[in-house]
Amino acid sequence: MSRKLMILILAVVFSFATIPLIHAESSNTVDLEADSIEFDSAQGVFNAQGGVKLTREGAVITGDRVTYNTKSKEAVITGQVKVTRQDAVLIAAEVRSYNDNYIVATGEARLEKGDSVLTGPKIEYWSDKAYSIVTGQARLTMPDGIMTAEKIEAFNNEDRAVGSGNVHIVSDKRSLDAVAEEAVYYGAKNGQGKIILTGNARAVQEGNTLTGDSLTIYLDNKVIDAQGRTKLVITPQ
Numbered sequence: 658m659s660r661k662l663m664i665l666i667l668a669v670v671f672s673f674a675t676i677p678l679i680h681a682e683s684s685n686t687v688d689l690e691a692d693s694i695e696f697d698s699a700q701g702v703f704n705a706q707g708g709v710k711l712t713r714e715g716a717v718i719t720g721d722r723v724t725y726n727t728k729s730k731e732a733v734i735t736g737q738v739k740v741t742r743q744d745a746v747l748i749a750a751e752v753r754s755y756n757d758n759y760i761v762a763t764g765e766a767r768l769e770k771g772d773s774v775l776t777g778p779k780i781e782y783w784s785d786k787a788y789s790i791v792t793g794q795a796r797l798t799m800p801d802g803i804m805t806a807e808k809i810e811a812f813n814n815e816d817r818a819v820g821s822g823n824v825h826i827v828s829d830k831r832s833l834d835a836v837a838e839e840a841v842y843y844g845a846k847n848g849q850g851k852i853i854l855t856g857n858a859r860a861v862q863e864g865n866t867l868t869g870d871s872l873t874i875y876l877d878n879k880v881i882d883a884q885g886r887t888k889l890v891i892t893p894q
């Protein structure tokens with residue numbers, strides 16, 4: 658038999674409402690459903706397990722188990738965790754929230770926002786900075802291409818992402834294949850979408866190869882600017 662509890666002090670669990678581009682609401686009411694719910698009043702700890710579902714102001718968290726400490730403001734959600742709000746979805750094996758601000762998702766973590774997807778073994782997010790970072794096998798999938806790197810940082814308020822370490826960008830739409838030590842992606846919010854590659858930068862587009870210390874790829878018109886020592890190899894069509 659499912660149990661259901663309406664409580665105020667579990668509001669911090671929905672600090673997840675501030676994952677990238679997800680806005681937190683002012684209401685503190687949380688609807689918690691699970692097969693079993695326990696509360697240790699002395700320790701201030703809630704434990705819920707079995708088909709756990711938390712709902713607050715349109716945001717929904719589901720998982721197998723939730724533990725929340727009302728004193729330390731630490732929440733742990735495990736087992737096929739899914740956080741959904743509007744057009745943003747966070748999926749992971751485990752999600753932890755610290756002090757209403759810092760969030761760590763581990764275990765094939767995946768953050769979907771609109772038509773972009775950020776994946777990796779671990780996604781960390783700070784709500785006060787609207788900043789997230791993926792380290793190790795980081796991957797950012799966008800409408801017109803894919804960027805992989807050892808590390809990817811996303812600055813959500815700035816519509817900017819930075820990849821570092823063995824950066825590789827592939828865009829079938831633009832017939833582009835590029836590599837560099839670092840890449841900075843600027844979305845349309847910055848006026849003109851572009852990618853700046855630095856450090857042993859190389860871009861192959863429509864069979865032509867351009868290398869340089871720094872390459873700037875403009876996404877709207879397939880134009881590439883090169884800085885520093887540059888080499889262009891043109892393949893006859």
